Amino acid sequence: MAISSFILFCYLLISLLSHAASSYMYSEDRRDGLFPEILREEAVTRLNELGKVSDAHGYLERTFMSPASVRAGDLIRQWMEDAGLRTWVDQMGNVHGRVEGVNASAQALLIGSHLDTVVDAGIFDGSLGIITAISALKVLKSTGKLGKLKRPVEVIAFSDEEGVRFQSTFLGSAAVAGVLPVSALQISDKSGVTVQDALKENSIDIAEQSLSQLKYDPASVWGYIEVHIEQGPVLEWVGFPLGVVQGIAGQTRLKVTVRGSQGHAGTVPMSMRQDPMAAAAELIVLLERLCKHPKDFLSFNGHSDGSILESLSTSLVCTVGEISTWPSASNVIPGQVTFTVDLRAIDDEGRESVLYELSNQMYQRCEKRSVSCSLERKHDADAVICDSNLSSQLKSASYAALKRMTGETQHEVPVIMSGAGHDAMAMSHLTKVGMLFVRCRGGISHSPAEHVLDDDVWAAGVAVLTFLETHM
Numbered sequence: 214m215a216i217s218s219f220i221l222f223c224y225l226l227i228s229l230l231s232h233a234a235s236s237y238m239y240s241e242d243r244r245d246g247l248f249p250e251i252l253r254e255e256a257v258t259r260l261n262e263l264g265k266v267s268d269a270h271g272y273l274e275r276t277f278m279s280p281a282s283v284r285a286g287d288l289i290r291q292w293m294e295d296a297g298l299r300t301w302v303d304q305m306g307n308v309h310g311r312v313e314g315v316n317a318s319a320q321a322l323l324i325g326s327h328l329d330t331v332v333d334a335g336i337f338d339g340s341l342g343i344i345t346a347i348s349a350l351k352v353l354k355s356t357g358k359l360g361k362l363k364r365p366v367e368v369i370a371f372s373d374e375e376g377v378r379f380q381s382t383f384l385g386s387a388a389v390a391g392v393l394p395v396s397a398l399q400i401s402d403k404s405g406v407t408v409q410d411a412l413k414e415n416s417i418d419i420a421e422q423s424l425s426q427l428k429y430d431p432a433s434v435w436g437y438i439e440v441h442i443e444q445g446p447v448l449e450w451v452g453f454p455l456g457v458v459q460g461i462a463g464q465t466r467l468k469v470t471v472r473g474s475q476g477h478a479g480t481v482p483m484s485m486r487q488d489p490m491a492a493a494a495e496l497i498v499l500l501e502r503l504c505k506h507p508k509d510f511l512s513f514n515g516h517s518d519g520s521i522l523e524s525l526s527t528s529l530v531c532t533v534g535e536i537s538t539w540p541s542a543s544n545v546i547p548g549q550v551t552f553t554v555d556l557r558a559i560d561d562e563g564r565e566s567v568l569y570e571l572s573n574q575m576y577q578r579c580e581k582r583s584v585s586c587s588l589e590r591k592h593d594a595d596a597v598i599c600d601s602n603l604s605s606q607l608k609s610a611s612y613a614a615l616k617r618m619t620g621e622t623q624h625e626v627p628v629i630m631s632g633a634g635h636d637a638m639a640m641s642h643l644t645k646v647g648m649l650f651v652r653c654r655g656g657i658s659h660s661p662a663e664h665v666l667d668d669d670v671w672a673a674g675v676a677v678l679t680f681l682e683t684h685m
């Protein structure tokens with residue numbers, strides 16, 4: 214499906230379903246054959262247990278190769294072995310668990326997510342995908358079907374996705390995908406410890422030459438799937454526990470610097486000021502208007518591109534999250550203001566058009582106010598579109614799982630966009646990717662208030678199990 218029609222479809226679906234029942238009714242008498250003791254009770258217990266493995270007292274924090282991350286890795290490894298998987302830790306600290314199935318040389322299905330967290334994190338982000346995969350494989354072990362998989366299945370708990378410690382996301386999955394630059398090993402954390410040192414502290418010796426050995430051979434891999442909490446409100450809004458991810462939004466980060474004339478707050482008349490603070494405020498409001506109503510701003514040189522506009526009007530999100538001023542005193546007109554812009558959209562061409570229009574308009578406004586401004590592009594990531602076949606398999610598996618759990622025919626499983634980055638982005642450089650989102654309460658994530666219903670954890674497990682059963 215084209216992106217534009219997908220978004221239109223999604224929009225219609227949301228409009229239709231927002232009136233539907235907001236709670237999803239799992240049937241109490243349908244527990245038989247759905248392994249609630251493994252996929253629900255044990256999975257939830259393990260999520261809580263892993264959620265207690267923290268470097269901080271009183272809140273959850275696990276960063277790349279920290280003591281808590283290593284303990285979390287050990288726990289995950291035990292659970293992998295309990296599910297009948299052969300395990301190892303690679304030179305980037307990723308924890309692997311693999312079962313060969315009937316044909317060890319067939320292309321492998323990889324299932325993963327990350328074991329690191331943000332600071333003061335919730336217990337589901339990352340962990341849910343790892344535990345769901347292990348639990349589904351444990352069910353296959355308990356029913357004697359693990360050895361009947363027609364291809365190897367490998368669960369990977371990636372060591373770094375959030376990038377809290379080294380400000381460099383995807384250290385784990387980018388290494389497996391072969392897209393981690395060797396320079397990444399020399400990035401330092403706040404105390405001057407490099408990635409290479411952090412690994413060495415944990416008896417992992419990685420040299421620049423050996424980094425390339427971590428890369429999987431694309432010919433040995435069939436595809437990658439990831440289960441993750443949605444981290445947004447759409448599934449809750451439509452009243453669905455599971456959703457299939459159509460793609461992950463592309464992203465640009467800017468640093469905007471506005472320079473004016475620093476002066477005394479009491480003596481410089483308003484008409485004579487070149488105030489970068491007031492200018493920055495105008496630019497921020499401009500950004501908000503452009504991102505809320507891209508159709509009013511983008512002309513594409515008179516050739517209106519309907520599909521891009523449609524895509525932008527439903528997927529474009531822009532944020533100013535950080536602002537600083539110099540000298541930052543209450544009685545001084547600032548000399549300089551800098552702020553960040555985080556801009557995301559599922560359509561890369563559309564994102565470029567917005568950036569082009571934004572910079573034009575920003576420079577015009579700055580000129581009008583006689584301040585100078587500069588825009589620096591600090592980070593760019595293209596959108597990743599999930600593989601359509603893999604997505605439809607995940608969709609069928611989710612549909613079947615929900616039908617098994619409720620005993621009723623359901624609405625079609627929603628297809629949604631991810632505004633957040635995931636390991637699947639890095640893994641898309643290696644193989645085809647697919648993602649399944651799980652509803653979370655209030656769309657809240659990166660917070661201890663993050664919550665997934667026990668029944669939804671179960672639904673995700675049944676969906677992965679159903680997906681694996683198609684690989685028998």
Ligand SMILES: [Zn+2]
Pocket residue numbers: 327338339374441
């Ligand atoms: Zn995550």
